[in-house]
Amino acid sequence: MCLFCKIIKKEIPSEIILENENFLAFHDINPKAPVHILAIPKLHIEGFDVVSPEIMVGMTTFIQDIAKEVDIQKAGYRVITNIGDNGGQEVKHLHFHVLGGAKLKWSHLSDSNPKKFL
Numbered sequence: 001m002c003l004f005c006k007i008i009k010k011e012i013p014s015e016i017i018l019e020n021e022n023f024l025a026f027h028d029i030n031p032k033a034p035v036h037i038l039a040i041p042k043l044h045i046e047g048f049d050v051v052s053p054e055i056m057v058g059m060t061t062f063i064q065d066i067a068k069e070v071d072i073q074k075a076g077y078r079v080i081t082n083i084g085d086n087g088g089q090e091v092k093h094l095h096f097h098v099l100g101g102a103k104l105k106w107s108h109l110s111d112s113n114p115k116k117f118l
């Protein structure tokens with residue numbers, strides 16, 4: 001069973017922000033911003049590349065609810081999902097990073113020359 005499935009089953013503790021029948025949100029253990037929450041489906045889905053539009057409908061509303069719950073909605077925030085090796089995905093269970101609580105930088109996205117493929 002994957003790490004996030006164990007968190008869903010409460011076999012591994014987490015600081016839960018929001019939960020419903022299909023989704024769970026909890027604090028990232030290694031925050032990259034003052035607010036860093038992970039939003040995951042309870043169904044094991046490897047990543048964004050294989051998620052259905054139906055799941056994403058629910059996920060969209062769920063992420064919007066997280067932003068309201070932790071009061072970052074008005075100031076703004078960022079949603080990221082890493083996909084596969086190049087995307088830097090470490091946990092192979094779909095998750096969205098919800099980052100906020102400060103003005104976020106737009107840097108360190110790649111170590112390579114961004115003009116290489118232009």
Ligand code: AMP
Pocket residue numbers: 003012014027028029030031038081082088089090091092
């Ligand atoms: P990614 O690199 O996109 O796969 O993101 C995985 C995220 O899971 C990282 O930001 C980790 O800090 C986070 N993480 C790993 N283990 C835990 C855990 N037990 N509880 C909360 N977050 C975790």
